[in-house]
Amino acid sequence: MKYTKLGKRGPEISTIGFGSWGISGRDWGKTDDKNSIKALHTALDEGVNFIDTADVYGFGHSEELIRQVLSERKDRDKIVVATKAGNNFYPYINKDLKVSPLNHDYSEKHLIHAAEESLKRLNTECLDILQLHSPPTDILERDEPWEALTRLKSDGKIRHAGWSVQSFRESEQTHILERHNELIDVIQVRYNLLEREAEEKLFPAAMKYGTGVIVRIPLLFGLLTGKFDKNSTFGEDDHRKLNLAPEKLRAYIDRMDTFNDFFRVYSNYSPAQLSLGFCISHPACHVAIPSGKTPAQVRENTAVPDSDKIPYKAYPKLKL
Numbered sequence: 001m002k003y004t005k006l007g008k009r010g011p012e013i014s015t016i017g018f019g020s021w022g023i024s025g026r027d028w029g030k031t032d033d034k035n036s037i038k039a040l041h042t043a044l045d046e047g048v049n050f051i052d053t054a055d056v057y058g059f060g061h062s063e064e065l066i067r068q069v070l071s072e073r074k075d076r077d078k079i080v081v082a083t084k085a086g087n088n089f090y091p092y093i094n095k096d097l098k099v100s101p102l103n104h105d106y107s108e109k110h111l112i113h114a115a116e117e118s119l120k121r122l123n124t125e126c127l128d129i130l131q132l133h134s135p136p137t138d139i140l141e142r143d144e145p146w147e148a149l150t151r152l153k154s155d156g157k158i159r160h161a162g163w164s165v166q167s168f169r170e171s172e173q174t175h176i177l178e179r180h181n182e183l184i185d186v187i188q189v190r191y192n193l194l195e196r197e198a199e200e201k202l203f204p205a206a207m208k209y210g211t212g213v214i215v216r217i218p219l220l221f222g223l224l225t226g227k228f229d230k231n232s233t234f235g236e237d238d239h240r241k242l243n244l245a246p247e248k249l250r251a252y253i254d255r256m257d258t259f260n261d262f263f264r265v266y267s268n269y270s271p272a273q274l275s276l277g278f279c280i281s282h283p284a285c286h287v288a289i290p291s292g293k294t295p296a297q298v299r300e301n302t303a304v305p306d307s308d309k310i311p312y313k314a315y316p317k318l319k320l
């Protein structure tokens with residue numbers, strides 16, 4: 001495992017992290033907590049020291065699983081946990097819902113309340129990183145969310161201020177990083193072999209300001225492992241029923257064919273490992289955070305080529 005500094009003000013972290021939405025017990029079909037706990041321990045045993053979560057994942061369940069695993073570790077003080085706030089799930093806790101609803105609230109009152117609740121669930125006095133959970137552009141242009149992060153930082157409730165950039169708005173929202181670069185220590189960005197909009201404006205801005213960059217959805221919800229075909233389907237309780245709906249799935253799989261020769265040339269690595277290697281090969285990116293649901297997935301996802309082995313320019317360009 002390689003380690004790097006998460007931007008000029010960030011902590012020292014592994015270049016492969018652990019995304020914990022997949023183990024949350026919501027939005028990805030049924031999960032088994034015992035297996036999830038084993039998956040998270042496996043990641044930490046393999047040298048991962050960066051975990052991404054959000055208060056809304058499993059309505060707090062992901063943070064609770066992380067607390068349990070961290071309480072069992074001797075290396076707790078070396079592990080960095082990044083959480084998120086801004087999706088007010090509290091009114092829905094006792095409702096029978098197939099997937100989590102979107103209920104944006106980036107008011108200062110809610111963000112501070114959400115941070116306090118995450119502090120309790122993670123059993124800590126200070127959150128390593130708190131990210132705004134993918135607000136739309138009009139909200140980002142208000143002062144309130146940034147005032148909340150500033151206050152949480154000055155009150156010692158968060159060490160680093162983060163912002164998870166809304167999917168497919170990477171260029172449209174770049175001016176926000178320009179405006180708040182002194183406050184924003186890290187951004188989280190959707191980026192993978194098939195989705196590279198962040199390269200246009202956002203990554204150059206992040207490099208200019210020394211912002212830490214966390215790469216999410218690096219396997220495109222599992223598609224880049226190569227395990228789906230055009231007829232794959234997902235259950236009602238799996239967000240991929242919508243986010244990999246038949247037409248989208250077909251289009252993505254057609255685009256993935258661009259990489260068949262590349263996957264053959266580097267067949268000592270699996271498509272998942274090459275896809276993750278791509279994400280961390282871009283000079284703006286510090287860490288990729290695949291969700292791993294099982295110890296086997298985690299072991300595969302942590303044995304990834306770094307840019308010394310396969311540099312960014314060796315990955316095929318995306319033909320659109």
Ligand SMILES: NC(=O)c1ccc[n+]([C@@H]2O[C@H](COP(=O)([O-])OP(=O)(O)OC[C@H]3O[C@@H](n4cnc5c(N)ncnc54)[C@H](OP(=O)(O)O)[C@@H]3O)[C@@H](O)[C@H]2O)c1
Nearest residue numbers: 019020021022052164216217218219220221222290291297
């Ligand atoms: N707005 C935001 O801020 C936001 C949005 C999305 C994600 N995130 C963060 O980013 C993290 C990663 O994104 P993601 O979980 O959406 O997508 P992802 O990491 O691209 O895909 C994860 C899924 O792929 C499958 N998978 C993983 N490794 C595999 C392997 N080696 N072989 C076969 N299948 C494998 C698993 O699902 P199955 O086994 O069920 O197929 C897993 O849940 C999340 O956990 C979360 O922390 C943040």
